[in-house]
Amino acid sequence: VTGSTVIAAHEGKAPQQIIIMAHLDTYAPLSDADADANLGGLTLQGMDDNAAGLGVMLELAERLKNTPTEYGIRFVATSGEEEGKLGAENLLKRMSDTEKKNTLLVINLDNLIVGDKLYFNSGVKTPEAVRKLTRDRALAIARSHGIAATTNPGLNKNYPKGTGCCNDAEVFDKAGIAVLxxxxxxxxxxxxxGYQQRAKTAAFPAGNSWHDVRLDNQQHIDKALPGRIERRCRDVMRIMLPLVKELAKAS
Incomplete structure (x- = not known):
């Protein structure tokens, strides 16, 4: 697999950094069965997975570019996520020990639109003190704006309460770097x-839009969930912009 990772750096005064990440690849069919089921391929728009996440990351970069911060911010668009988090693995592999030590937090934006609710989840290894400053703070900002947001309730014992799974952040969590x-x-x-995004309906027969050419596109989502794309992206921005400014110590 050949992939490209795009990194933009917002330098801070101190060597510590926060990474904000979104994968830019969409699902590629792994078999004829995938192709027959309309899963992946060149016609997959990937609005939910993950054009919206990428869009929010770019908007954050745009809004923060002239804001001086104590800590650096790295905006990273990874590829190969759908093939097994390959872009994130590669990024981690290229980081020096000093860089890893100086990485205070990795924020991952993925699948922001189709799901019923916004979730902010920490890594399994993320220390409690960091969870309070990141996950819990995000939820508090959401509440202050009247935005419905929550965290994994831990109903499945394999996924402890307040933690997430199965995305690029997991790579950093396993390496002992704090994630959100x-x-x-x-x-x-x-x-x-966390795999079923919403109730099963005619518009989303399996309760999700994962990788389906017919479902994960702007036209279908706009028809099934009018106004959702704009509203959800705006909600994420209203939480993330103040949170990132706070965490990076913007002046």
Missing amino acids: SVEATNWNLGNKD
Whole structure:
């Protein structure tokens, strides 16, 4: 697999940094069965997974570019996420020990639109003190704006309360770097593993839009969930912009 990672740096005064990440690849069919089921390929827009996440990351970069910060911010668009988090693995591999030590937090933006609710989840290894400053603070900012947001309730014992899974952030979590996953889904449904994004309906027969050419596109989402794309992206921005300014110590 050949992939490209795009990194933009907002330098801070101190060597510490925060990484904000979104994957730019969409799902590629792994078999004829995938192709027959309309999963992945060149016609997959990937609005939910993950054009919106990428758009929010770019908007954050745009809004922060002239804001001096104590800590640096790295904006990273990874590829190969759908093939097994390859872009994130590669990024981690290229980081020096000093860089890893100086990385205070990795924020991952993925699947922001189709899910019922916004979730902010920490890494399994993220220390409690960092969870309070990141996940809990994000939820408090959401509340102050009247935005419905929550965290994994921990109904599936494989996914402890308040933690996320199965995205680029996991790579950094396993390496002992603090993470914050931002996603929209419904951890109360299905296997309670965050995989089912919403109730099963005619518009979303399996309760999600994962990788489906017919479902994960702007036209279908606009028809099934009018106004959702703009509203959800705006909500994420209203939480993330003040949070990142706070964490990076903007002046």
